[in-house]
Amino acid sequence: MRNVFAVARKDLVVExxxxxxxxxxxxxxxxxxxxxxxALDSEALLERAAAGLVWLAAMFAALLVVQRCYDxxxxxxxxxxxxxxxxxxxxxxxxxxxxVVGQLLVLxxxxxxxxxxxxxxxxxxxxxxxxVTTVVTAVIGLASVGTLYGAVVAxxxxxxxxxxxxxxxxxxxxxxxxxxxxxAAFGSQTIDLATGWAWTxxxxxxxxVFTAAGAASFATLTEPDA
Amino acid sequence: xxxxxxxxxxxIQLRDVVxxxxxxxxxxxxxxxxxxxxxxxxxxxNGAGKTTLLRLCAGxxxxxxxxxxxxxxxxxxxxxAVRRSVGFVGHRNGLYGxxxxxxxxxxxxxxxxxxxxxxxxxxxxxxxxxxxADTRAVALSAxxxxxxxxxxLAVRRARLWLLDEPHSALDADSRQQLERVFIQATAxxxxxxxxxxxxxxxxxxxxxxxxxxxxxxVQDHA
Numbered sequence: 001m002r003n004v005f006a007v008a009r010k011d012l013v014v015e016x017x018x019x020x021x022x023x024x025x026x027x028x029x030x031x032x033x034x035x036x037x038x039a040l041d042s043e044a045l046l047e048r049a050a051a052g053l054v055w056l057a058a059m060f061a062a063l064l065v066v067q068r069c070y071d072x073x074x075x076x077x078x079x080x081x082x083x084x085x086x087x088x089x090x091x092x093x094x095x096x097x098x099x100v101v102g103q104l105l106v107l108x109x110x111x112x113x114x115x116x117x118x119x120x121x122x123x124x125x126x127x128x129x130x131x132v133t134t135v136v137t138a139v140i141g142l143a144s145v146g147t148l149y150g151a152v153v154a155x156x157x158x159x160x161x162x163x164x165x166x167x168x169x170x171x172x173x174x175x176x177x178x179x180x181x182x183x184a185a186f187g188s189q190t191i192d193l194a195t196g197w198a199w200t201x202x203x204x205x206x207x208x209v210f211t212a213a214g215a216a217s218f219a220t221l222t223e224p225d226a
Numbered sequence: 227x228x229x230x231x232x233x234x235x236x237x238i239q240l241r242d243v244v245x246x247x248x249x250x251x252x253x254x255x256x257x258x259x260x261x262x263x264x265x266x267x268x269x270x271x272n273g274a275g276k277t278t279l280l281r282l283c284a285g286x287x288x289x290x291x292x293x294x295x296x297x298x299x300x301x302x303x304x305x306x307a308v309r310r311s312v313g314f315v316g317h318r319n320g321l322y323g324x325x326x327x328x329x330x331x332x333x334x335x336x337x338x339x340x341x342x343x344x345x346x347x348x349x350x351x352x353x354x355x356x357x358x359a360d361t362r363a364v365a366l367s368a369x370x371x372x373x374x375x376x377x378x379l380a381v382r383r384a385r386l387w388l389l390d391e392p393h394s395a396l397d398a399d400s401r402q403q404l405e406r407v408f409i410q411a412t413a414x415x416x417x418x419x420x421x422x423x424x425x426x427x428x429x430x431x432x433x434x435x436x437x438x439x440x441x442x443x444v445q446d447h448a
Contacts, residue, residue, distance in 0.1 A: 006337060010325070013329065017325075078320045224281075
């Protein structure tokens, strides 16, 4: 575990110093929320679509976070250093996953706050428990897919455009599940809390599957060819 | 193909190895044996195959043909096992620009359980004490970044050091310092293999000099 935390800490310190989350990712994600509000221009529609819009904005912004997470490894050849270290590749995966989860949690909390302010959504106590559980499970799922596919494209040219192309179709089930569960947490009349919890359970399965897949395949995915 | 007879102190054994990144045979039948504690300089023109040979030995380049064993591990079977036992510094320094010199070295040290005093000692050894240690890598000079990369390698406690032009960007004092580190490392049983473009060397002790051309070893001066 020590090495997992060392990798995660290193990624988070690099991010804290570079301020990418604060200066680029959060403003971008909030801008997406604002633009949705302008484009839809209907309080009733926005309140109903709020959950989906939050997770859509989170998905777009998450790709920036994941890309940055691998850019720091390839910018000065640090990936070679990491590969020729004593650390098991699966631990590098878990370290990076942990760092991405930390950043995405901040991102989604801000986005939910943005939805409350911009779209007028309300959350009661029962909904809050569901919302917190949904955010945590969906963020782990989002981060595990991102960290896994980030590794796939890390050493390829054109990775900036390849990552969304590969990851977004895989993230579609997560987008649906997280949107439905969050909709229930927001007190939607079309979906009750019990159904929301069922969607959250599905998100948990998604997160477990992709975290396991990432840990198992990270060594193969980062195997240097030349 | 079989390897030469296993000697107990043989660290690198290559026989007729071919490595062809992107289809081009950067190594085209190279044969080489390096023993524990040796200091080896690889020389040759650009494209001679020096870097590819280092990457092969580091487990970073796949073996296409021939037989290769590093630290007793057959590279055709388990490149990953070799990677965990070697220290590699390539053309690029492998540093995180937003971390300070101290943090870069400490990160590598943390992976091998190095203590804070060990990290500080290595930083001092490479002339990275004082203010330099707490300067972000992105703000360091080219020579300071190179020394930070070498300090990260030193704290790694690897049995085999593979360095691609470690002298580049270093001033005269830093080169002498690096040679002192090489002497200490080889005396402790570490094997050091590095590439260089320099034709002559005043290094003490003189390294075993291997010249490469067109992906093969063409001269070997012990």
